[in-house]
Amino acid sequence: MIEEKLSQEDLWLYEVIRHPALCGEFLRNLDAHPKDEEWVYAPYQNEIICDFDYYVSICCARTVGKTVALTDILIWILINRVFWGDYIVYTVPNKVHLDPVWDNLVRMFRSNSLLMNYLQRGKGINSSDHNIKLLNNMSLDCRIAGTAGSGASVVGMHTPFEIVDEAGFYPWGTWIELQPTLNTWQKGFRRIVSGVPTGLRENNVLYFSDQIDKEFSLHRVSAHRNPRYSDDDEERNLVRYGGEDSEDYIHHVLGHHGTATFSVFDRSLMLIKQYPVFKIKLNGLDIDDISDYYLHLTALPAIEAKYDYIMMGVDLGYTEPTAIHVMYAKDGHMYWHARIQLTKVSYPIQKQLINFIDDKFGRFDIIGVDAGGPGKPVVQDLLEAEEFLHKDYDKRLIPVEFASNMVLGIDSEGEEIKTKLRPFSVSLAQEYSNSHKLVYSSTDMEFVTELERMTYTKTPKGDVVYKTLTLRGGAKGEDHHTAALLCMLVAHYTLRDQTIYKPNTKRLAGVSWGSV
Ligand SMILES: Nc1ncnc2c1ncn2[C@@H]1O[C@H](COP(=O)(O)OP(=O)(O)O)[C@@H](O)[C@H]1O
Ligand SMILES: [Mg+2]
Known part of the structure; x- marks a missing residue:
């Protein structure tokens, strides 16, 4: 049998392809334009x-x-x-x-x-x-x-x-x-x-x-x-x-x-059960009319379980999405019913949507809304505007400013015992998770994963710094849904758990808010 002899060039090519590093460089330069810079590995x-x-x-x-x-x-x-x-x-x-x-x-x-x-x-x-x-x-x-x-x-x-x-x-x-x-x-x-x-x-x-x-x-x-x-x-x-x-x-x-750095939440300590959580994501750029939002939200099923009371947690944003959690409490446990995400929806519309959700589920007993950022007017309007006065939000809605202090009680000298709200809210969430008061859903591991990305480090001064890792290594991780949960828990704490101490502030039932 006569076989064609390999040319010298074929042999060179063979040697190049055989070599792990030369091979890659060769392939990446093969179709390059003559003006392109040559690809070389570091x-x-x-x-x-x-x-x-x-x-x-x-x-x-x-x-x-x-x-x-x-x-x-x-x-x-x-x-x-x-x-x-x-x-x-x-x-x-x-x-x-x-x-x-x-x-x-x-x-x-x-x-x-x-x-x-x-x-x-x-x-x-x-x-x-x-x-x-x-x-x-x-x-x-x-x-x-x-x-x-x-x-x-x-x-x-x-x-x-x-x-x-x-x-x-x-x-x-x-x-x-x-x-x-x-x-x-x-x-x-x-x-x-x-x-x-x-x-x-x-x-x-x-x-x-x-x-x-x-x-x-x-x-x-x-x-x-x-x-x-x-x-x-x-x-x-x-x-x-x-x-x-x-x-x-x-x-x-x-x-x-x-x-x-340590993880704040660990799924192996959480109680995770199988039950449905309804998820809706709406983008303001795709929707022109407020009635379309209502249409989408109307599609949310009612809560079937016989609950004791219902809660809503809201983290407000515009470019950074708004996260809204609809939850219910039953026999001492808290469950999620729905997680709603609104991206690029203007604040005046968001205000109406929050009110609409409140109507839809028959008035939440507890509402926690993040009032730290540009969403502040939303909270103010819900609490004070004429159109919402009949809804009694002031009895149910707690504005949550994570940068503020929370008063836990009064010490023997009559001084207020204060704690920073953010670490406090995280420790609440941790405690509620580990004691299985919060029941997570196996159909919503996306949220569990977001929680698990939250980490803390102690600074040399002993301050605890919380940070949510980003999957792709950016500067700040997405933690809007975590924040919505934290807002709900702070409101819950204020309205339900904090039985020992109630300072006599009017509107913010149970909490006084100072700046740091
Ligand atoms: N030897 C190289 N020459 C030119 N560009 C390179 C080289 N190695 C990597 N790059 C470019 O650097 C960028 C990052 O590379 P990538 O492998 O994704 O980084 P990493 O996985 O370390 O984050 C990419 O755009 C890639 O094309
Ligand atoms: Mg990489």
Whole structure:
């Protein structure tokens, strides 16, 4: 049989593709425009890509190019048939983490002039299961851990190669389930864990692989080693994160774990039952007429349970959404009935909507509304405007200003005992959760996950600072629904729980509000 001899060029190409780092650089430069800058890996990216240890940990600053390096490792394994006949796995906590990576992978396999040869035309990519199957019988499975945190998304998997990206947010329960999925008997098996520190230590996948488990080969990179990180970036970050000593700067720019941060809520301590919670999201930009809002809200079913009383918690916003919780109390437990989110709805309309919801459910016994920000007039109007006077909001609605102090009682000298409202409200929520007074719903793990993102750190002065982590590492996390719950609890405390001490303020039944 006569076979065509490989040309020298073919052999060069073969050597390039065989090499984990050269391969990625080659693929990324292959279709580039001659005027484009040549793609080269930063030295630390080469180190990551060429680390063949069984367990590799990458604990770095933001945007240093971790995910790019990991994506290229996946592609290299796939096209070189490193684990022939097996699937390899890329897993992340949430859909928001997978989307950009998935889009990038799909784009590369569809349009890169070398990679496109590995796919059967129009086949091989399944975007609903996030699975890519190549003609060479290699496949990639992307798995989202999801909010349930149970491990269901990875159970039953068997693979010689897996990457856990955004490990700072990876649910611990899923990580535990992930342990037996790695085929450690297979030659060259590997698990890579990568992410940006969050400050959390306990049951945190990234902290565990970087600091506790000694088996991992460690890569630690600060933003300052990123060749694309400019002086302007540094300046911006210093302003954005609040200086060199801020925890955000320490995590996002230095890539260090910083001061120990703790989770405030732990789902394993919560009582979670299966019952429906109705969720409505309305956007002011899609709706012109107030009657359309009413139409949507009318669709909310009535509360079926025989409740003792009903509560509403409201966190007001405009660009940042408004969160409204409709809850009921029954036999000493509190349940959610509905969570409503309003985005970009003007305050005058919001006022009417709150009133409408109040009418719809037959007047809430307890209403807590955040009155700290620009939503203040909403609260004032509900309490004082002529049109609402007949609704007696002053007997039911408590304005909540988190920056204020709350008076808990009077000491022996006759001085008021004050506490800062925010930490107080969080401790209320913690206590109500841990004592199972609050009953969370397994159909609404989205909210449980938001609660779990709330963390606290103690400053050197001993002050407790609460912060909600963002999934994507931004400066401030979304915690509007947490705030709505806190408002409800403060109102509940004021109107129901606080039986011992009642200062004689008129309107704010039971609370006096001072500024700090
Ligand atoms: N070697 C490189 N050359 C040019 N751009 C890069 C390089 N590595 C990463 N990038 C770019 O930097 C940005 C952040 O990369 P990414 O991998 O998402 O960072 P991380 O996962 O560390 O947050 C992306 O826009 C990516 O294209
Ligand atoms: Mg990344």
